[in-house]
Amino acid sequence: MIDNFSLAVSHGLMLIAAWRLIFRRDLDTEDMPKPGAEAQGLRKGSPRDA
Amino acid sequence: MRDLVFIAFLVAIFGAGLRRPFIFVLGYVYIDNVAPQRLTYFLLNAVPISQIFAALAFGAWLLIDDKRNSRLAPRQMLLLILLIYCGITTAQADFPDSAWEKWDWVWKALAFAIFLPLTLRTKLRIESLALFMVLSAASIVIVGGIKTLGSGGGYGSLNLMVTNNTGLYESSIISCVAIAMIPLIRYLMKFGTIFPPDWRVTLFGYALIFACLLMPIGTEARTGLICVALLAVLALRFTKRRMLYLTSMAVVGLAALPLMPSSFTERMGSIKEYKGDASASTRIEVWKWTWEYVKDHPMGGGFDAYRSNEIRYNTVVKEQVGGQTELKRVLIVDRARAYHSAYFEMLGEQGYFGLILWLVIHFGGIWRMEVLFRRYRDREADDGRWIGWLAQALQQSHLVYLVGSLFVGIAFQPFVYILVGMQIGLDTYAKRRATEAAWRPIGTNRLSPA
Secondary structure, three states: OHHHHHHHHHHHHHHHHHHHHHOOHHHOOOOOOOOOOOOOOOOOOOOOOO | OHHHHHHHHHHHHHHHHHHOOHHHHHHHHHHHHHOHHHHOOOHHHHOOHHHHHHHHHHHHHHHOOOOOOOOOOHHHHHHHHHHHHHHHHHHOOOOHHHHHHHHHHHHHHHHHHHHHHHHOOOHHHHHHHHHHHHHHHHHHHHHHHHHHHHHOOOOOOOOOOOOOOOHHHOHHHHHHHHHHHHHHHHHHHHHOOOOOOOHHHHHHHHHHHHHHHHHHHHHOOHHHHHHHHHHHHHHHHHOOOHHHHHHHHHHHHHHHHHHOOHHHHHHHHOOOEOOEOHHHHHHHHHHHHHHHHHHHOOOOOOOOHHHHOEEEEEEEEEEEEOOEEEEEEEEEEEEOOOOOOHHHHHHHHHHHHHHHHHHHHHHHHHHHHHHHHHHHOOOOHHHOHHHHHHHHHHHHHHHHHHHHOOOOOOOOOHHHHHHHHHHHHHHHHHHHHHHHHHOOOOOOOOOOOO
16 A cells, blocks of 8 residues: 555656656757756746746 | 556656657666566566666667767766776676676666766756656655654564565665665755746655655664764755754754654664674674785675675673573674675775775765865856756765765665766766857856846
8 A cells, every 4th residue: 555655656756757858858959058048946036937 | 456557657658768768768767776577576577677778778879869079077987997897807706606696787787877977968867867866766765754654664674565675675775875865855856847846846855855764764774874964964064053953953853762663762772783793793804804805815806705704703692690691702603794885895896996996986976076066056047056056965965875885785786876977967067068158258158137
C-alpha cells in the first residue's frame, strides 16, 4: 500500500515532467540570454513575468 | 500488476524520448536509481532495460544531438583515466572473478559520468536531470519516510520494497544519498521551471525533505546522522543570525529525541552495533590492514582485494556471572572484512594512484563548484544566478557524500557519479555561456531593468 503510493507519486511526477519537457523548446536549443527572457524562480520583488 | 504499470511508465518515457531524445538520458538515470526490474517479479526481469536506455541515450546523442563546442573537460579526462586504470587493475586483480563482477557495474557508472556532461547543453536539461534524480530517489525515500513514521524502522529491518540490499536500497547508502539530495530539493523548490515555485511545490518539497531526514532514523544507519549534522553545519554559511540558528537547532534536536524510537537512541547513543564492539574495531583493523597491504601492492589489489584480509583483534564482552557483570577480552579472528570506507576502498583496490585520482576528481568538484558559486551568486536572475545556486547545492550534496563515504564503502556509487557528471556539465555550460556572451556588444548581456 505504502509502496504503491510512493511509486505512484514519484512516477506520476516524472511523467508530468516528461510531458512538460516535450513542449519545451529550450530543452534542446537555447537562445543567448536576452534581458528578461529566461523565466526563473526566486526573483526578489520582481513581478515581471509572474 | 506492478509489472504492467512499470512497463507502461517505461513505454511513456520511451515515447517522450522519441520526441525529445534527451529524455532517454533521463530514462537511464531513472532506471539506474530505481532499478524497476528489481521491483517486479517477471517480464521486466528478462529484458535488459538499462542497456536499452543506455544505447538509446548514447545513440540519440551520437546521431541527432548538437555536438558543436563539445569537448572533454579536465575532470572528464580524469574519469577516463580512472576508468582505464581500473580496467588494468581488474585484469591483475587478486580475486579475478569478483573483481570482474564489480568492474561490470563500475565501468558503466564511470562511462556514464564521462558521457553525461556532453548532453547537458541547456539549462533545462540540467534542471530536468536534477529533477529526475530527486524524483527517482524519492520513490524510495517516501516509502522509507512513511514506514519510519508508522513503525520506527530499525537497522536492516526497514522494508524499502527490495530485500536484496543492493544499489540505493541499502540502508547506509540510502540514508547518505537521501541527505545529499536535500540541497538539490531546495534548489528545485526555488529555481524550478518544470514545476515552478508555488504552494504545491513548496509543500511537496518540504514533505520530501522531511522524509529524507527520516531515512537515517528509519534505517538507523549512523552515517546518515553524521551527514545530517554536516548539512546543518554547512547551512551556517548562509545563516544571518547564527546564534539563533544554533539555538533553534539544539532545541529541535532535543525536542525530537523523545520522539525517536528507543532502538534508535540506543544505537546512536552507544557505539555498539549488532556485533557489540566488533563493527567499530574491525573497521579500524581493516584500515590498518589496508595501509600495510598497499605498501606491498602500490597499485592496489583490484576490486574486492579486501577478501584476502584476516583480522585479529580483541573485543570486550560483558558477561553475567552470578549476578555480577564481568568484562572479558575475547580474541576475534575475522576474514574478508569489507573496507567500510570509500577512501580505504580506493587505496586497497586501486592503490596510491587510484586514490589520488579519485580524490582529485571529487575534491576538484568541490573546488569548481565554489568557483562557480562565487562568480554567479550575486548576478541578476536572468544573468545566470541559478548557476551559482545550483553549484552551491551540488557542492553541499557532494560534501555530504564525501563525509558519508568515510564510513561506507561507496567509492563508485553510481548516484554520485551522476552528481559528478552534472557538476561537470554545469561547469562547461557556464564556460560556454560566458564565451558566447563575450562575443556580444558590451552592455547588452547584463541589461536588466530591476
